[in-house]
Amino acid sequence: IITSNSRLDYEQKTSYSFLILLEPNELNCSILIFIKLININDNPIIFDLNSLMYNITENNLLPYYIGRIRLIDIDQLYSYNYEFYLQQQTTTEISIDYITGSIILNDKLDREYHGSELEYDIIAIDYNNKENNLTNKLIISINDINDHGPKFDQDYYSINISKSIRPDTVIFQINATSKDPIQNGNITYDLINSSDYFFINQQTGIIRLKKYLPSTIINFTLVIKAFENDINLTDYTNLFITIINDDNMYFNINNNNNNCFIEENKIIDTNICTIGFNSNDFIYKLIDHMNCFAIYENNGTIINKKIFDYEIDQHEYNVTIIVKDRENQSIILSSLNLTIYIHNINDNKPEFLTKNLTTILYLFYPSINTIIHRIEILNKDQLYLNFEILNDTYSSYNLQSSLNFTELILINSIVTDREDNLIIRLSNNNNNNTYLTSYYIDLYIHLIYIQRSIDYPTIVQQTIDGYINFDENFPLINFGQLFIQNQSDYKFIYFNLKSNEYFSLKQLSNNHIELYYNSSLQQYSKQQQQKYRLLQYQIELNVIAINQSIPEINFSNNNNTIIYFSKNHNNLLKSHLIDLHLWPIDREMLERSLSIIINLNPQITYEQFIMNSLPLIREYLSDIIGVNIRHVHIYTFDLKNQQQVELLIAIIRYPSRLRPPRYIHKKLLYNALINVTNLFEKILNIKSIEKIFINQCNLKSCENNGRCTSHIKLLNHQYEYFYYDTYQRLIPKYQWNILKILGDHNSCTSI
Incomplete structure (x- = not known):
């Protein structure tokens, strides 16, 4: 018994053929099966939408033939006989021949009166079945012609001007309007008289003085004409100008x-x-x-x-x-x-450059007269400043101040673990200066002194790969937590990043540190453009760890933590390197991406697929499309369920040294891959291909024979972190956006 796995549509394909082989193969017996589909009348008759939309010019000679309404019968099995009518019986502008569907214009159309577009409801009635009706809208767009002349909004205007105004001074701007749109109503202006003293800008209507006015003249009357090129239509107005004499003032210098x-x-x-x-x-x-x-x-x-x-x-x-x-x-x-x-005014109040609520951690007991911390001051007005410690409980500190800083000096020994919470007050002395106001500000400092055994562990060796979205509004991208060997054994871990303008560290707790990348600072060099914009970094870190308990430190965003070590600390530090490879995602990559849903073999894990199968898929795609493997980008993927993964793929057509790379259109990729037999099935860990598609639309996305498209949206500042042994990958999160737009013709489009 031969059965079909899906619905067969005559309009898509009229026949099928395939070969059946008998087992065992040694019999060498086969049979060719040919199946021919019989067409049935399963598609409704619909309007030809192109026959329902027309553009005509206003003021046509009557009667005027506009066009003809047509129907479309996809199946073409039976003849049909429809009659066409306007549903608005009172309409006089047009008429429709009920047999041929011809549209005749009976009245002149004026775009300035009727508007730019007319709509009519039409109905097609099946002569053989009066209840089988089709309805739709007929749309007629009216194109404008230049048929209205300019018009001033007043018959005359009156102004007063000073006799002493300078030449080229604007004294007035005249304005005329036309009912026609701007592209047709191009108005120019001209002065009919008094051109010796005044001139007008023909395009703007601005009137200026040409030269100084003589004292004997007390008024002018200007006659102004507005006209349009291409049509012989004009309008006139008068401008009455009164001259005011102001030459009777005496001069003096105070x-x-x-x-x-x-x-x-x-x-x-x-x-x-x-x-x-x-x-x-x-x-x-x-x-x-x-x-x-x-x-x-x-x-x-x-x-x-x-x-x-x-x-x-x-x-x-x-x-x-x-x-x-x-x-x-x-x-x-x-x-x-x-x-x-x-x-000078006291507009720059002195302020601390040291952050408020700063925590200073000493991992040893400092000696007397040690400068515990130098507190920097911003003192733009160079005021005389006072410093004092408000709550020195143990009387252990003193301040040694200068114009732009003060130093916190230890004057009593530290012999046990201890915490001090100090308030340093800064105030100014205005010395009766009327421009200066009294002012003070407090700085809160948390001091921790502990003496612990410090370890210098090894950072877990890492290589970080990922695709990042440079267009999002979050320049700081979190690359996740940093780890050391035997991390769970330690109560306190502190990483130090060697100077790097693109990367920074953020300590969230005593043993949790994350790596951040500032994408806003990245500028592409020509060499990087030649390498298809691959960004490669190597950062250097060192780390210390303590396996004994220490006080919990508040590492909130507003706090600053400073750690001081003993003198021999630097000699014991070890340097560790982390390699990072980043590819930017641009708009064209998203717009030309192809989605493939892959069914995985039940016996493998998601991690095994990412590490072992993804490189083989890239190599396989490069062979099929005929490009270098570096041009194949599987920039993100999503685990749909335990055994199914969606891959988003974009392939560069050719790199450019002068502009961003161009990607192969997703429809071309689809056509290239859909015709490949047993795609990816020879690759380890892949069971089958569930689906290849260029959008997320399906038969239920739209109704009434609507068309549908969709696009990929990267979620701002949202990434998944894939860890496997020493390998880490940054995976952008995404979603498919579908926006349905219902039109007047019972169809819909999804974006």
Whole structure:
């Protein structure tokens, strides 16, 4: 008995053939089976959507043939006879021939009146079965033509201007509008008269003064025309201009204002001082070689062009103010040398550079007069500062201060394990300075003194591989916990990372330390681009460990922990290396990724598959596609169940030295792999291929014959950590996003 494993569709394939072999093979007997499918009428008749959407230009001659409504019968087994009608019986713009489906335009369409698009509900009725109806929408888009002229919003305009305004000054902007869209309604402007004193920008309608106005003229009337190219349509308006005479003011310079000052931190354009007053007979000019100030020409007010900082900038600036005749600026009427002073204010309160709630751990007992810690101070205003210890319970410390730091000195011996919680207070002494305000700040320091036996264990040798998402908003990527040999035997573990700009350590508890990578600092070199952007690092670490109990230290984000060791400590430290290989994931890699779901053999583990089978899959894919194995990227995977894994694969078509690599389109990959017989089944630990797909859509994702696509989204700052012996892999977490969009034609698209 021959049975089918899936639904057979005549429209997909009309016949099948296969060969049956009889066992045993020595009989050499086989039979060829040929199966021909019989078509049945299992697909409904639907509208041809292309026949329901049209673009026409407004103002066509009538009657106008738009197009014809058509139906699609995929099976084509029986003839059909449908009649076409408009469901809106009151519509007069168009009519439809009920037999042929021809669409006729009966009324002129005006885009400015009807809008850019018209919709009509249509129905197709089966003549043989009146209840078998099809409905849909007919959409007609109206294209605009330039058929409306410009129009001013007023018949006339009135303005007042000063006689002393300078040439090229904007006095008014005229505006006309058109009902046509911007691409058609291109309006230009022109002055009909008075072109000796005024001119207009033909595109913007801005009117400017061409030259100084004579004193004898008291008003103007400008006639302005707006017109459009390509159509002979214009509009006119009048602009009435009244000239105001302001030449009757007397000039003077106030010499008492030669002591000008401004406080630091004032915003740009702050008025510093005024050395004159308004006049149309003269103007003020400023000579400032450092370009820090400007002056208002009309009244001599000096303003700042920068924000001054007393702690950075100089404290005095010398400038010169010159008064010139407005009409003939070659005539200098007067001049004044002026010093502008910058005043200091207490805007930079002193602060500790040492973090608050700092924990200082001594793994030995320091001797008397040891500088326990140097506390750095930020003192921008260079104030006289006071330091004091508020709670020195054992009277064990003293402070030795300077202008920008203070040193905590041990003055009594430490002979047993102990903890001190100190408060260091910093305050200023304003010395009756009216610009300075009193201020203080406290620094909390936790001191721990213990004497323990220190071990120098071996860090577990590691190689870390992974793909990382550089586009996410979290620049710090957690590479997981660092381990040492026999880690469970120790109560306290402390790693030290040799100087490295990309990596940092984060201590979470007494024996838990994690490695972080700062992706925001990475810049690709040309050599790395030639190597397909593979980022390779080697970091150097050393570690100490204590197998005895010590006080629990708070390693929260806001705390800073400093550890001091004995003098012979550095001679005993061992260096350890960790290699890291990272590949960035970019948008094109995600968009051109192929998904393969693999069924694993029951007897193997997930770890064995990752370590033993993944390299063979990469090699196998490189042979099938014909690329170098370095171009095959299996950048993430997900264990669906105990025996099923999904792989996301992207393959580089060719590398480029000048731009990011280009990937083979996922549809091409799909076609190349789907035709391979027994794909991956010869690879160790693989039972079979469950599915190869380019999206996550299925028959239930959309209804009513909708189409569906999907895309891969990497989850921000979410990675899985795969550990196997000395190998670690960073696996980006991901999800398939499907967004359904229902249209007017009973279809849906998923993204």
